[in-house]
Amino acid sequence: SQTIHQWPATLVQPVGSPLSLECTVEGTSNPNLYWYRQAAGRGLQLLFYSVGIGQISSEVPQNLSASRPQDRQFILSSKKLLLSDSGFYLCAWSVGVGVGSPETQYFGPGTRLLVL
Amino acid sequence: AQSVAQPEDQVNVAEGNPLTVKCTYSVSGNPYLFWYVQYPNRGLQFLLKYITGDNLVKGSYGFEAEFNKSQTSFHLKKPSALVSDSALYFCAVRAERGGGGNKLTFGTGTQLKVEL
Numbered sequence: 722s723q724t725i726h727q728w729p730a731t732l733v734q735p736v737g738s739p740l741s742l743e744c745t746v747e748g749t750s751n752p753n754l755y756w757y758r759q760a761a762g763r764g765l766q767l768l769f770y771s772v773g774i775g776q777i778s779s780e781v782p783q784n785l786s787a788s789r790p791q792d793r794q795f796i797l798s799s800k801k802l803l804l805s806d807s808g809f810y811l812c813a814w815s816v817g818v819g820v821g822s823p824e825t826q827y828f829g830p831g832t833r834l835l836v837l
Numbered sequence: 838a839q840s841v842a843q844p845e846d847q848v849n850v851a852e853g854n855p856l857t858v859k860c861t862y863s864v865s866g867n868p869y870l871f872w873y874v875q876y877p878n879r880g881l882q883f884l885l886k887y888i889t890g891d892n893l894v895k896g897s898y899g900f901e902a903e904f905n906k907s908q909t910s911f912h913l914k915k916p917s918a919l920v921s922d923s924a925l926y927f928c929a930v931r932a933e934r935g936g937g938g939n940k941l942t943f944g945t946g947t948q949l950k951v952e953l
Contacts, residue, residue, distance in 0.1 A: 727880075753939060764945040765881075765927070780940075811880055815939055826870065826941060828880035 724736060725747035727812050727829040734836055740785075740799040742832050744812030747793065752814040754795040756787055759809040771795060807836045839864040841930050843944035850918045850951055856949075858913040858947045860928030867933040870911040871941065875925040884926075887911060898922070901922055918951045 771788035859943025873881040
């Protein structure tokens with residue numbers, strides 16, 4: 722069966738410090754991968770998605786970036802954190818069977834980031 | 838563009854009573870519709886989805902949802918609510934002929950509170 726991991730679970734960082742959040746998926750190959758941010762426990766904002774190694778699409782311009790160095794690894798980064806980067810970051814995966822497929826997205830446990 | 842509306846920020850229901858969490862959508866062409874549940878400080882868990890066929894979809898934990906094309910709605914229902922159903926519920930949509938990455942658009946969430 723497939724599983725998705727995120728770490729760390731919680732992170733407290735000062736403003737201006739760098740960030741690296743990691744997401745890995747097990748039990749599947751060539752998944753679509755997604756990074757979301759959830760602010761104030763409510764709506765989800767899609768930040769990045771990837772349909773393959775090295776292929777990253779950005780949905781929202783900001784000081785965050787994403788990379789996919791391996792098939793089942795997705796990393797969210799920042800060179801300098803802002804207060805507004807605080808939130809709950811969720812990684813998700815879906816089966817990558819091409820455009821138009823109804824495949825479900827499955828979410829990881831999330832990382833709570835607090836920028837002080 | 839695709840969008841989802843969850844008109845109720847919070848729904849309160851007594852244990853044992855039926856519950857309904859409302860969702861309406863807007864999408865070009867045929868929709869793929871999803872419901873997720875989120876418990877505090879956790880990732881989203883998939884409940885059910887509508888792709889095609891029977892308008893009544895049955896999912897996990899006794900939940901079901903009814904697709905109504907004329908009303909562009911996909912309300913989540915359960916015949917008898919449990920206190921343990923208290924959580925944040927998200928509706929999501931994507932178009933059958935969506936763009937790359939099979940991106941979902943999420944509603945803002947409805948907090949369900951089931952009381953004894």
